[in-house]
Amino acid sequence: MGLAPTPVIPARDLPARAGLTAARARRPEGPNYVAAVLFLLPATVLLAVFLLYPALYTVLLSFNRGRNGVFTEWVGLDNYVRLFSDPDFLNLTFPPSGALWNNVLWIVFYTSIVIFLGLIIAVVAARVRYESIIKAIVFIPMAIAATALAVIWKFVYSPDANIGLLNAILGAVGVSPISWLGDERIVNFALIAVGIWGSVGFATVILSAAVKSIPAEIIESARVEGAKERQIFFRIILPMVSLPMSVLAVTLIVNVIKLFDLIYVMTAGGPGKASRVIAFTMYQQAMQAGQFGYGSAVAVVMLVVLIPIMVFNVRRFRTKSVT
Amino acid sequence: MSVLAESLAGSRPRTPAGRAVAALNHAVIHIVLGLIGLIWLVPTIGLLVTSFRPRSDIQATGWWDIFELHFTLDNYRQVLEAQGMLQAFMNTVFIAVPSTLLPLGIGALAAYAFSWIRFPFRDTLFLIVTAFLLVPVQVAFIPLLTMSRDLLPDLQLTRGFGAIWLAHTAFGLPLAIFLLRNFFITLPKDLIEAARMDGASNFSIFRRIVIPLSVPALASFAIFQFLWVWNDLLVALVFLGPGTDVRVMPTALFNLLGAYGGAWHLLTAGAFLTMIVPLGVFLALQRAFVRGILAGSVKS
Numbered sequence: 001m002g003l004a005p006t007p008v009i010p011a012r013d014l015p016a017r018a019g020l021t022a023a024r025a026r027r028p029e030g031p032n033y034v035a036a037v038l039f040l041l042p043a044t045v046l047l048a049v050f051l052l053y054p055a056l057y058t059v060l061l062s063f064n065r066g067r068n069g070v071f072t073e074w075v076g077l078d079n080y081v082r083l084f085s086d087p088d089f090l091n092l093t094f095p096p097s098g099a100l101w102n103n104v105l106w107i108v109f110y111t112s113i114v115i116f117l118g119l120i121i122a123v124v125a126a127r128v129r130y131e132s133i134i135k136a137i138v139f140i141p142m143a144i145a146a147t148a149l150a151v152i153w154k155f156v157y158s159p160d161a162n163i164g165l166l167n168a169i170l171g172a173v174g175v176s177p178i179s180w181l182g183d184e185r186i187v188n189f190a191l192i193a194v195g196i197w198g199s200v201g202f203a204t205v206i207l208s209a210a211v212k213s214i215p216a217e218i219i220e221s222a223r224v225e226g227a228k229e230r231q232i233f234f235r236i237i238l239p240m241v242s243l244p245m246s247v248l249a250v251t252l253i254v255n256v257i258k259l260f261d262l263i264y265v266m267t268a269g270g271p272g273k274a275s276r277v278i279a280f281t282m283y284q285q286a287m288q289a290g291q292f293g294y295g296s297a298v299a300v301v302m303l304v305v306l307i308p309i310m311v312f313n314v315r316r317f318r319t320k321s322v323t
Numbered sequence: 324m325s326v327l328a329e330s331l332a333g334s335r336p337r338t339p340a341g342r343a344v345a346a347l348n349h350a351v352i353h354i355v356l357g358l359i360g361l362i363w364l365v366p367t368i369g370l371l372v373t374s375f376r377p378r379s380d381i382q383a384t385g386w387w388d389i390f391e392l393h394f395t396l397d398n399y400r401q402v403l404e405a406q407g408m409l410q411a412f413m414n415t416v417f418i419a420v421p422s423t424l425l426p427l428g429i430g431a432l433a434a435y436a437f438s439w440i441r442f443p444f445r446d447t448l449f450l451i452v453t454a455f456l457l458v459p460v461q462v463a464f465i466p467l468l469t470m471s472r473d474l475l476p477d478l479q480l481t482r483g484f485g486a487i488w489l490a491h492t493a494f495g496l497p498l499a500i501f502l503l504r505n506f507f508i509t510l511p512k513d514l515i516e517a518a519r520m521d522g523a524s525n526f527s528i529f530r531r532i533v534i535p536l537s538v539p540a541l542a543s544f545a546i547f548q549f550l551w552v553w554n555d556l557l558v559a560l561v562f563l564g565p566g567t568d569v570r571v572m573p574t575a576l577f578n579l580l581g582a583y584g585g586a587w588h589l590l591t592a593g594a595f596l597t598m599i600v601p602l603g604v605f606l607a608l609q610r611a612f613v614r615g616i617l618a619g620s621v622k623s
Contacts, residue, residue, distance in 0.1 A: 035525040036442035043433035043496055050493030051458060054466035061465060069469035121359060124352055134356055136609070137363050143605035144598050145554030147573040151580065151594035152366045155373070155587060161385075163587060165369055168385050197363070202616065209617050258459050261556045265577055282461045287561060292465050299461045310454045 055303070062300045066293030079297035088273045089281060089298075099276040100301075105188055106256040106277065110195050111249055117196070118203025118248070122211050123237065125204075135208065139201030146198070146261035153194045154266055157181055181267050184274035191266060191275055198262075199255070203248055210244040211237060250309055257305055278302055374398055374591035381587050398592035402579070406589065408596055411575035415553060415600075418484060418571060422491035422552045423545055429492065430499025431541065435529045437500065438507035439515055449504065455497040463490075464561050484569075487562045494558070495548045502615065506540035507533055543615025546608050550601050572597040 062080070065073040083089050090098040121138060125131040141149060157180040158164030167177040180190040214237065222232055260279040263269060269276040269284065276284075278298060286295025372386045377395050403409040436442070437449045467490065510533060518528050534541070556573040563569045570578065576593045583589055605612060 031441045031443060032525070033442060036436050036440045036445075039432045039436035039440060039525070039529075042429045043500065046429065046489065046493040047452075047455065047496055050467065050490055051455060051463055054463035054470075055458060057466035058462045066465075069465050121356075125356060127352060128356060130356075134360055137360050139609075140363070140367070140602070140605070143550060143601040145556070145573050145576075145601065147554070147556050147576050148594040148597045151576065151590050152370050154580075155370060155591065156366050162383070163381070163385065165365070165385070165387065168387070197366075200363075205613055205616055254457060258461075261573075265556070265580065279459070279461060283557070283560075286465055292469075296465055299459065299465075302459045303462055306457045306459065310457050313457070314450050314454055 058296045058299050059303075061293055062296035064293050064296075066291075066296060068290075069292040075293070079294050082294065083297050083301070088276065089278075097274070099273075099278050099281045102188055102275060102277050103256055103259075106192055106195065106259065107253055109189070109192050110199070110256060111252045113192075113196050114199045114203050114252055115207075115245060115248060117200045118207045119241070119245075121200065121204045122208035123233065126208070126211065135201070135204055138204055141198045142201050144198075147265050149194065149198055150262055150265035153197075154181070157190060182271050184271050187267060187271065187275045191263060194262060194266070195259070199252065203252075206244055206248050207241055210241040214240050250312070254306065254309060257302055278305075370591045370594055373587055374595050376588065378586075378588040398588045399596070402589050402592045402596065406575070406579060406593065407570060408572070408575055408593060411570040411572050412596070414569060415571040418487055418491070418559075419549055419552045421484075421488045422495070423549045425488060425492040426495035426499045426548055427541060427545055430496050430544070431503050431534065431537075432529070433496070433500045434503035434507050435525070435533055437504045438510075439528070439533070440525060449500075452497050452500050456501060458497075460494050460558065463494075468561070487558065490558055490562055491548075491552050491555075495551070498547065499544050502544050503537065503540055506537055510536055539611065539614060542608065542611040546604060546612050547615055549604060553601055 061069070061071065063074060063076060064071050065075055067073075086098075088098055090096075090100040092101075121134065125134045128134075144152075155163065156165050157167075159167060159177050159179045159182065161167040161171040161177050164177075166180065170177065178186070181187050218236060218240075219232060222236055227235070256277075258279055259277050260283060263275055263277055263280050264283070267275045269280050278301060282295055282298040282302065285291045285298060289295075369386050373381060375394050375396070375398070376386065377393055377397065380393060403412075433452075437445060437452075467486075514532060515528055518532055523531070554573060555571075556577060559571045559574050563571065563574065576590075576597050579586075579589055579593050
């Protein structure tokens with residue numbers, strides 16, 4: 001469900017000869033400004049016009065009333081004060097609710113369950129002959145548009161037991177139909193389940209490759225020493241896939257913060273405002289309600305939440321390119 | 324089967340009790356995997372089956388009721404013609420192809436500069452590009468809409484294909500530059516140095532050596548970007564609008580859902596039409612897709 005295009009893929013572990021520093025030290029000729037400008041010009045222009053300038057504009061606009069999307073009246077932190085005192089955005093009375101809180105729910109449940117199921121499938125499927133088939137089946141939702149994913153699951157969740165598979169199954173065991181997407185206590189978990197269904201394949205592919213890169217001798221020698229399967233899993237496999245697992249977790253969290261299509265199509269943030277998330281609030285405020293300053297503040301919150309991850313990534317790439 | 328799998332399965336229990344436990348374990352594994360397979364297949368199969376059932380049947384019985392099967396293509400005919408899915412299909416192709424090729428070409432040029440041309444602050448600039456990977460597209464919407472409305476009202480930038488090509492290109496560039504640069508710097512340095520000694524220009528090294536050697540990486544990015552653009556709803560909503568004139572597959576499906584929320588005969592057919600191209604691309608090019616996902620996330 002759109003995971004792939006915005007991944008936080010770490011830089012490849014490069015052999016030293018291909019590293020930046022080594023390449024520079026051996027390069028005989030000086031800097032080639034003309035070539036650099038020519039090769040970088042199209043990308044630079046596009047990034048500046050479509051990302052850099054708009055991002056700066058949005059940050060400034062978040063301190064402005066921003067009527068019609070232009071600078072009209074400076075209001076300081078007013079938009080942010082309104083945003084964080086809006087119970088639809090964040091309401092910390094018990095039980096907590098609001099768009100930002102829903103993102104927290106998504107991060108906690110979606111991220112952990114996707115990684116858990118991905119690891120289980122990666123490890124267990126490796127023991128059967130139809131491994132590649134299982135992996136392909138679980139991976140298929142990755143190729144499907146979130147809009148289509150939403151239709152598939154609205155169908156499964158349909159409150160009509162003649163149409164919705166889930167309520168048909170409940171009906172068969174004598175339980176009356178549940179309105180999965182119409183009950184504000186259930187809706188977020190019903191949506192998170194769809195998100196999990198869409199992303200487990202991604203986790204499986206990454207973790208399966210990680211598990212397979214563990215040298216067989218390590219596991220063999222542990223077994224010779226008398227280690228149980230469970231010990232092998234917790235003491236060897238789990239620690240050795242912890243790095244790809246953390247990269248995966250970061251990717252999934254970024255995905256949650258940008259999450260929009262699935263919510264917009266399945267529930268439009270409803271019932272009421274129960275299933276809104278921040279990316280939905282941004283779209284709704286800016287594009288539908290015409291609250292451009294306020295919507296900008298929401299976009300800036302999204303950006304700020306992602307900055308620690310950016311710093312984390314840049315640090316990692318930098319240490320890699322120097323060593 | 325991997326070495327690990329063999330070693331995991333290879334420990335033969337010696338006692339009869341041990342063998343019984345192992346057999347039971349194996350049965351549990353098959354049941355768990357079978358359940359997982361079902362959960363991941365059944366929703367999509369339900370969609371597919373329903374899309375071929377007449378409307379009256381869908382309302383009368385569930386799709387799993389296999390005795391009520393009257394195959395029809397009417398739903399598809401109706402969605403393609405009356406609901407404008409055919410036009411949406413053409414629009415999506417017309418948007419997705421340039422929106423894939425443009426960032427591929429422009430990104431490859433920039434990635435080459437970051438790999439094989441010397442200039443000051445090269446590493447710093449590349450780190451900035453990697454930071455751009457995470458910038459949410461939402462921060463760009465308001466200014467882009469305002470800018471196009473105020474500066475270029477006559478160009479129809481917000482409601483035309485040109486705007487969405489350039490927007491998708493810019494939003495896809497950080498990933499393109501990142502993936503391709505990480506591939507380009509692994510190419511053999513001697514080869515490029517030798518070409519340079521022979522007097523080859525940067526552009527001919529790029530075109531004759533780097534590009535032909537980088538087909539796997541180029542393919543990986545192209546698949547990502549194509550699927551991303553084809554499946555995108557948000558950028559299409561913002562730049563093309565939800566109106567009826569210029570629809571892509573996801574917006575057409577979304578409108579169908581809004582207009583006929585309970586018309587499952589149309590919705591299932593529409594959803595399957597939206598899925599079919601990405602599924603074909605994915606099944607045909609699965610290896611390149613997986614390679615792109617794995618690019619670097621696991622030590623290779």
